[in-house]
Amino acid sequence: MPKPVSRAYSHYSRDALLAFSQLIKRARIERKLTMQELADRAGISRGLLQRIEKGDPACAIGVVFEVAAIVGVRLFNADQATLATAISANNATLALLPKSVRPSSKQVKDDF
Amino acid sequence: MPKPVSRAYSHYSRDALLAFSQLIKRARIERKLTMQELADRAGISRGLLQRIEKGDPACAIGVVFEVAAIVGVRLFNADQATLATAISANNATLALLPKSVRPSSKQVKDDF
DNA sequence: CCTTTATGATTCATTTATAAACCATTATGA
DNA sequence: TCATAATGGTTTATAAATGAATCATAAAGG
Numbered sequence: 355m356p357k358p359v360s361r362a363y364s365h366y367s368r369d370a371l372l373a374f375s376q377l378i379k380r381a382r383i384e385r386k387l388t389m390q391e392l393a394d395r396a397g398i399s400r401g402l403l404q405r406i407e408k409g410d411p412a413c414a415i416g417v418v419f420e421v422a423a424i425v426g427v428r429l430f431n432a433d434q435a436t437l438a439t440a441i442s443a444n445n446a447t448l449a450l451l452p453k454s455v456r457p458s459s460k461q462v463k464d465d466f
Numbered sequence: 467m468p469k470p471v472s473r474a475y476s477h478y479s480r481d482a483l484l485a486f487s488q489l490i491k492r493a494r495i496e497r498k499l500t501m502q503e504l505a506d507r508a509g510i511s512r513g514l515l516q517r518i519e520k521g522d523p524a525c526a527i528g529v530v531f532e533v534a535a536i537v538g539v540r541l542f543n544a545d546q547a548t549l550a551t552a553i554s555a556n557n558a559t560l561a562l563l564p565k566s567v568r569p570s571s572k573q574v575k576d577d578f
Numbered sequence: 579c580c581t582t583t584a585t586g587a588t589t590c591a592t593t594t595a596t597a598a599a600c601c602a603t604t605a606t607g608a
Numbered sequence: 609t610c611a612t613a614a615t616g617g618t619t620t621a622t623a624a625a626t627g628a629a630t631c632a633t634a635a636a637g638g
Contacts, residue, residue: 362509367531369549370541376556383563388614391569397474399597404616412595414625415530416523419479429482431542437481444488451495454584454635457503500584511627516586524625526595566605566614 363411374422375409381425382407396421475523486534487521493537494519508533 382392393403398417406413406421419429432440494504505515510529518525518533531541544552 361528361532363528363532364535366546366549367528367535369546369553370535370544371528371531373544373549373552373556374541376553376560380556380560380563383560383567386567386569388567388569390614400615401598401617402596405595411528411531412526413528414524414595415527416473416475416479416483416525418527419483419523420473420475423476423479423482429486429541432482432485434478434481437478437485440485441481441488444485444492448488448492448495451492452636455495455498455500456582456584456636457498457500502584512585513587513628514626517625526625529626564606568606568613 361411368409368411371411372409374418374427375407377427378418378422378425379407381422381427385425387425392421392424395424473523480521480523483523484521486530486539487519489539490530490534490537491519493534493539497537499537504533504536507536 382389389403389407390400393400396403396417398421402413402417403421406418422429430437430440494501499507501515501519502512505512508515508529510533514525514529515533518530534541542549542552
């Protein structure tokens with residue numbers, strides 16, 4: 355079946371993505387890196403980097419995270435060790451949580 | 467021309483993505499949401515949500531951020547107002563920075 | 579236990595992202 | 609001011625992501 359032509363994004367996720375892209379662009383400029391240079395280091399095309407720095411939601415998340423890492427923009431304000439610790443902790447927590455969820459009565463919990 | 471068959475990701479960006487995906491899965495389970503239910507709310511397929519919760523780098527960043535927002539996972543630990551402020555501040559900063567960068571002498575500044 | 583269903587994994591068709599090559603514009607810095 | 613180069617925006621071909629359907633497994637919860 356056909357995929358939806360365009361997606362709907364919440365205000366929050368769009369802002370989050372925009373803020374993230376701005377941080378990347380800012381970090382690149384402050385490090386005096388050309389878009390071409392950064393693209394080369396990330397192994398992507400210059401055109402893709404342009405879309406990333408504009409906050410295009412369709413970019414692959416792995417590439418965006420990679421570019422961010424190259425220019426020093428951190429997620430969760432966490433360094434390598436902190437991330438590793440968080441991953442382990444999350445694995446432990448996930449092991450305790452139920453493996454599958456049975457919806458009791460279609461309860462909604464939207465609070466954002 | 468041909469795209470690279472597979473991409474190289476740094477350890478940091480992979481860990482960041484993995485940690486992020488774990489937070490999403492955890493939040494979904496704690497809210498007692500079925501993968502199908504969450505996928506429906508996000509307007510995506512269940513298969514794509516599976517990849518997102520496994521930390522697949524090829525997923526579109528907009529969709530991942532959207533899913534995260536739905537289950538309450540925040541980027542940068544920032545709420546809506548904080549994000550908006552950050553965006554404005556970044557715009558102001560970017561306006562002061564040079565519009566284009568001239569690489570003085572191929573200086574490298576990798577420190578991660 | 580046993581039934582029900584959520585999850586995991588695979589395959590296929592189709593849409594879409596991406597790379598590359600352009601051109602135009604703009605800004606840098608000499 | 610001027611020349612050079614970086615950025616922005618196109619277009620096109622190709623590779624890849626996504627949705628849908630299906631099957632198998634496992635786990636929830638009665």
